[in-house]
Amino acid sequence: MTTISLAMAVVVAVLYSVGFYLLLQRSLMRVLLGVVVLGHGANLLLQLAGGPPARPPILDGTGDTAGLADPLPQALALTAVVITFAMTTYLLALGYRSWVLVGHDEVQDDLEDRRIARRRTVKASMGEEVEETGDEVGVDPGSAAASDDPVTSTADVR
Template structure:
């Protein structure tokens, strides 16, 4: 097994585990998921960045073809800094949540629940309104067809029939 394939597989596993942990409710799991996701992305970026080479320092006499690409390394370093900042923020948020409520679970917002119930109620009302309108239209068409037959003969034969 090639070393690059092993690094890509490890990065994929870290990415998948991080995604699963991000979908959990406790903030500590969300924190661990963000860290694993960041590390998995960094590993994938560095594993797929191309061949290894000399350090990207261009001094006199250095062959540019032998130098590795510095862009993936810069992106990984930037991602490490962003992951560190996100980790610090989530850690502070989890600590504050635990301090206030005694739990680090992410609670459902009452307003979100109310909006979801209202949307469900509006959807049910809209369906009922559509059924009632279709029923009324069907009844009106049935009444119009009965009236139309009488009016047609009155128009053709006149009022003397």
């Protein structure tokens, strides 16, 4: 039975907290940092779950398996490193593309989502039953006329 020290449990909790906080931000660079911090927290947690350092997990012909290291947490940590690297490169490319096209890396609100949420709020406040169809008769949902919001898309400004 392995035990994890309280200090290391606090470090893992802080890494997970900071990682999830950064993932919930609107800036793609903060999301990228959140993925990296969360990946480091996952690696540390996997290494802590593996227990203290021990003999290599290679059997030398003797039947004694006491004191051998568990190779599974090490393999999972290696997999987590590869996944974190892949996500980092993808988010870097996404952030760069956003910077080139829009000039910043902020994730903008979807006008259609805001319109649907406003319709649902108005209908619910009037006591009407809210239907889940999402379509209005005679109006293309993707068109600018479907939005009650006067905010225009920043993609059209360029």
